[in-house]
Amino acid sequence: MKYLLSSLYILISLLLLSSCEKVIELDLPDGEKLIYMDAWISDKPGLQSIKLLQAVNYQDQAQPRTIDNAAIRVTDITEGKSYDFVFNNGAYIFDPGNSQAIGVIGHQYKLNVTLNGETFEATDYLSRVTTFDSLTLEFKEGSGDFEKQGFYAEFHARDLPGGTDYYWIQTYRNGARNTYLNDMVSIDGSFYEGISDGYEFIPPFTEGVTSGEKPYQKGDEVKVVMRSLSKSSFSFWEQAINQMASGGMFSEVLQNVPSNIMNSNPQGKSKIYGWFGTVAETSISKKVE
Numbered sequence: 001m002k003y004l005l006s007s008l009y010i011l012i013s014l015l016l017l018s019s020c021e022k023v024i025e026l027d028l029p030d031g032e033k034l035i036y037m038d039a040w041i042s043d044k045p046g047l048q049s050i051k052l053l054q055a056v057n058y059q060d061q062a063q064p065r066t067i068d069n070a071a072i073r074v075t076d077i078t079e080g081k082s083y084d085f086v087f088n089n090g091a092y093i094f095d096p097g098n099s100q101a102i103g104v105i106g107h108q109y110k111l112n113v114t115l116n117g118e119t120f121e122a123t124d125y126l127s128r129v130t131t132f133d134s135l136t137l138e139f140k141e142g143s144g145d146f147e148k149q150g151f152y153a154e155f156h157a158r159d160l161p162g163g164t165d166y167y168w169i170q171t172y173r174n175g176a177r178n179t180y181l182n183d184m185v186s187i188d189g190s191f192y193e194g195i196s197d198g199y200e201f202i203p204p205f206t207e208g209v210t211s212g213e214k215p216y217q218k219g220d221e222v223k224v225v226m227r228s229l230s231k232s233s234f235s236f237w238e239q240a241i242n243q244m245a246s247g248g249m250f251s252e253v254l255q256n257v258p259s260n261i262m263n264s265n266p267q268g269k270s271k272i273y274g275w276f277g278t279v280a281e282t283s284i285s286k287k288v289e
Contacts, residue, residue, distance in 0.1 A: 035067065037261060037274035039111060041074060042227070042281050043103035043126065048074075050085055050092040052113070052272075066090050071114040077123070078107035103278055105129075105228075111261065111276040119264040122276035129167070129228035130160045132284035137216070150215025151288050153222045154206050159189035161198030166234035168279070171209040172223040173216070180211035182244065185229070185237050216288050223285035232260065233277040 038051040050072055053064040072085040072092045083102055085092035096102055103109075105128050113120040133156040142149035159165060169184040170177065187193045189201035200206075209224050216222055229237065240257050261272045 035115075035270075035272050037113070037272050037276070039122075039261075039274065039276040041103050041109060041126075041278045043101050043105060043279070044281055045096070045099055045101045047093055047095045048083075048085075048102050050074075051090070052092065052115075067115070069115070073112045074102065075110045075112065076102070076104065076107050077110050079104070103280065105280050107278075109278050113261070113272065115272070116270065118268050118270050120261050120272050121264050122261045124233060124260070124276055124278045125230045126278035126280060127166065127228040127230055128160060129226060129280040129282050130157055130165070131282050132157045132224065132226065135222065135224060135284045135286045137222070137286065137288060140215070145213075147212040148215055150217055151220075152207070152210045152215055153224075153286070154203075155209060155224045155284060156200065156206060157189070157226065158200050159196065159198055163197075164188060164193055164231075166229040166231060168227040168229050168234075168237055169205060169208075170225045170227075172221075172225065172285075174221050175223075178209075178211065180214045181209065183237070183241055184208055185234055185241060187234070218288050220288045221285060222288065223283060225281060225283040227279035227281045229277070229279065233275065233279075236260070236275050236277070 034055045036053055036055060038053075041048055052067045052070055052072070054067055055064055056062050068087045070087075070092070073082055074085065074094070075082040083094045083096070085094045087093075094102065103126050105126055108123060108125050111120075111122040111124075135153060135155050137151045137153055139151050140147065140149065165188055167186045167189070169186065171181050172178060184205055186201065186205050188196050189199060189205065190196045191202075191204075209222070210216065236258060243257060259271075259273045260275055263270060263272075
């Protein structure tokens with residue numbers, strides 16, 4: 001009898017709780033449709049691309065609108081050479097040729113954007129980058145949900161001596177970004193400035209190119225890309241990565257990631273968000289046999 005009464009009580013409670021559910025349609029006001037830019041110039045030969053987009057409202061299912069009426073120029077200040085980017089198929093492009101590159105290590109670069117009668121500018125310095133020594137793979141049987149069975153990759157690289165270097169590390173799986181991993185940024189192969197110089201990268205970075213949730217399997221190709229960053233570009237990426245990776249009870253309060261693309265008119269009200277940066281790039285890849 002007691003079991004029957006308990007069962008009835010649970011059933012009635014569930015019915016009461018379910019009857020309290022209500023779908024609420026949020027009528028959010030349309031926000032400002034912000035204009036933002038993805039503009040990274042590298043030292044790799046070939047096509048360089050810059051995207052200029054306009055954000056959509058939070059509940060809008062459409063893709064961001066491409067802005068195609070801007071004039072975009074990148075200038076190598078060190079060499080005094082300019083490159084005019086032309087809009088084509090959703091992006092502004094400049095092709096110096098297969099064997100030519102825009103980016104040169106040690107040079108300063110300036111972005112100039114003219115849009116709707118206003119001019120925006122940004123500058124960045126193209127820093128040096130180290131090279132990879134090797135990429136190794138180890139098969140592990142797995143030990144639970146956090147370390148499943150598969151191949152675990154680890155790269156080996158040494159920080160360049162004689163200065164503070166900032167690095168941006170990305171991992172690819174079969175030619176596409178490995179979405180199970182966050183990008184990583186490092187100072188001199190470590191986490192902080194001024195504690196090491198010229199030493200090997202520490203394990204949180206070298207081992208951070210494998211997800212225990214989805215390790216690599218036979219036939220996969222692993223690729224690790226390392227890019228140099230200026231100090232200001234490092235700060236931008238550090239904040240952006242922290243925002244994207246933030247979550248849980250102790251997550252950081254969301255805040256706007258800064259932009260270095262400034263309106264040349266101090267009284268100008270229009271803004272372009274995003275970042276203009278220059279990088280030197282190196283990579284290493286290996287197929288899981």
